[in-house]
C-alpha cells in the first residue's frame with residue numbers, strides 16, 4: 001500500500017448550512033465569469049471584481065442600479081440574539097489600516113535557533129521583525145498577487161478530449177463578420193463554459209470514485225480501462241524528455257494540462273492504467289512538477305501540499321487556491337445587532353446574507369455599491385472585515401464574561417475584538433503581539449470597535465508566563481507559513497522553503513508551551529488554550545499539538561465545539577501522533593469555501609500524582625476528552641517520569657515566584673542540563 005493511501009483521511013463531512021463547494025461549483029464560477037451575465041447572486045467573482053467592492057476602495061461609485069437585495073430568508077435570521085446590549089454611539093474614530101488579515105510569519109527566521117535545550121529552558125531570544133510590516137489594505141494586497149500560469153491558461157484546469165478536436169458546430173472556419181461576431185463570441189464563451197463544467201465534473205467524479213478506495217487500488221475492479229481515456233495514447237515523458245523540455249523553456253500549457261489529467265487518471269488506478277515499466281513515483285513526480293508550473297508554486301511547496309490529499313482532491317485544493325474566498329464581515333455586538341447592521345448595509349446597497357448557522361455574527365457580502373471598508377457603520381465600529389475562518393478559533397476559545405484572557409499573537413486584532421465582544425466588555429483581554437508596528441492597527445481596531453476591556457502589549461510570546469500568567473484562557477493564533485491563505489497572498493507559493501517550515505514549527509512549539517504554561521489550571525470557568533494557524537501543513541499543526549501533549553502531561557485535547565471541519569491527522573507520512581489529535585479540526589478552501597485553517601483546543605489540568613499515573617479526574621463533564629493511551633512518535637506509550645519532569649516543575653516554580661515578585665532561587669544543575 002502506498003504511503004499516501006495509509007494517510008488518507010475519511011471523506012470530509014458536509015457542512016450544515018455551508019455545503020461543500022464541489023468542483024462543479026468552482027466550474028460554475030468559471031462559467032459565470034466567461035458568461036459575464038448578471039445572475040441573481042454572484043457566486044463567482046474574480047479577484048479584481050471582489051477587490052473593487054472591498055475595503056478602502058475609493059473609486060467605487062455609488063451606483064444604486066447595482067443594488068441587489070438578497071431574498072430575505074426568515075430562518076436565516078432566527079439565531080440572532082435579541083438581548084444583546086446595543087451601544088450605537090459613534091466614538092472618536094481611528095484612521096489607518098484596520099483590515100483583519102491573517103498575517104503569515106514576517107520575522108527573521110534566521111533568528112530562531114533550533115536548539116532543543118533552549119526550547120525547554122524557555123530562554124527568550126531577541127526576535128527581529130520587519131517594522132514596516134503592517135497589514136495591507138486590499139488594493140495593495142491585490143498588487144502582491146503573483147500571476148501564475150493559471151492567469152494565461154484557458155479557463156479550465158484539465159481539458160478533455162474535445163479540446164483538441166475540431167468541432168463542427170463551432171464553425172471556427174467561417175469568416176468573422178460584424179453580423180456574426182457577437183453570436184460567434186457568445187458561442188465560444190458558452191463552449192468554454194460547458195467544457196470547464198465538464199472538466200470539473202470529471203475531477204469531482206474522480207474524487208468521488210476515490211472515496212472509500214485505498215489509494216493504490218490494487219483490488220479495484222476495472223471495467224472499461226485500456227489506458228487511453230480519450231482515444232489518444234499518453235506516454236509519460238522519460239527523464240531525458242523532461243530535461244529536453246526544460247531546456248526548451250518549459251512545456252506548453254496545453255501539454256501540462258493534458259499531462260496533469262493523465263497522471264491523475266493513472267495514479268487513481270495505477271496497476272490498471274500505468275505504462276508498463278513506469279513507477280508510481282515517476283507519475284507522481286511528473287504531476288507535482290506540472291502542478292508547480294501550472295499554478296506557479298515552487299516544487300517543494302507543491303509537493304508538500306500535494307501529499308496532504310488523495311490525488312483528485314489535491315487538484316481541487318490547488319484549484320480552490322486560485323479563487324478568492326467570500327468577503328465576510330463580523331458584527332460587533334458591542335455596538336449593534338446583526339439584524340440591524342444587515343438592514344443598514346442593505347439600505348446602502350450591499351447585497352449580503354448570514355454566513356451560516358454556525359455563527360450568529362457573520363455576514364457574507366456578495367456585492368456592494370459602496371466601499372464596505374469605509375461605510376459610516378464600519379468607521380463607527382459596527383463590524384469588522386474578517387475572513388470566516390478567523391471566527392473559528394474564538395468560537396473554540398469560547399471566552400466567558402469576567403474572565404482573564406491572553407491573546408498571545410493578536411495584531412491586527414480581529415480575534416481580540418471578537419473575544420472582547422464575547423466577554424461583553426467585562427474581564428480583561430491582554431492583546432499581545434511581538435511586532436510593535438502591528439500593535440498600532442491592533443489599538444486602532446480595539447478603539448474603533450469600542451472594546452474597553454483590552455490591554456495592548458508587545459512582548460515576544462515566549463516571554464509568557466514570565467511577563468504574566470494565571471489566565472483563564474489563552475489564544476495562540478500562531479505566526480505561520482500561510483499555506484491556508486494562498487488565494488489572498490500568492491507570494492506564499494514561491495517564498496517558502498523547507499528551512500522556513502522547520503524554523504516556523506520550532507517557534508510554534510516554543511510558543512505553544514508558553515501558552516499552556518500561562519493558563520491557571522484551577523480557573524473556575526476556563527483553563528483552556530486554543531492553538532490555531534492559517535496553514536494546512538502537518539508540521540505546523542498536528543506535529544506541534546502532539547509535541548505539546550508530550551511535553552505537558554497535564555494537558556489534553558478537547559472538542560473544539562465548532563461542529564464542522566475535517567479531523568486532524570493522527571498519523572502522517574510515517575509519523576504517529578497521539579490519537580486524541582483527531583479532536584483537532586482542519587478547514588480547507590476546496591471543502592469549506594474558507595481559508596485553510598487549523599484549530600486545536602487544550603484543557604490544562606493541575607499536575608496531580610493521580611493524573612501522572614494515568615488516572616485523570618473527569619471534571620469536565622459534557623466534553624469529549626481523550627487522555628489515556630498517549631503514544632509518542634516512535635509508537636511507544638508515553639509514561640510520566642518524575643525525574644525527567646523535575647527540572648520543568650522546578651523551572652515553572654521559578655517562573656511563578658518571579659511573576660509574583662518573590663526571590664527566585666538559582667537554577668539547579670538539573671534544570672540547566674534540561
Ligand SMILES: C[S@@+](CC[C@H](N)C(=O)[O-])C[C@H]1O[C@@H](n2cnc3c(N)ncnc32)[C@H](O)[C@@H]1O
Nearest residue numbers: 409410411412413414415434435460461477479
Ligand atoms: C496570524 S497573525 C495574528 C492574527 C491575529 N490573531 C488576528 O486575528 O488579527 C500572527 C501574529 O504573530 C505575531 N508574532 C510573530 N512572532 C511572535 C512571537 N514570537 N510572539 C508574539 N507574537 C508573534 C506576528 O507579528 C503576527 O501579528
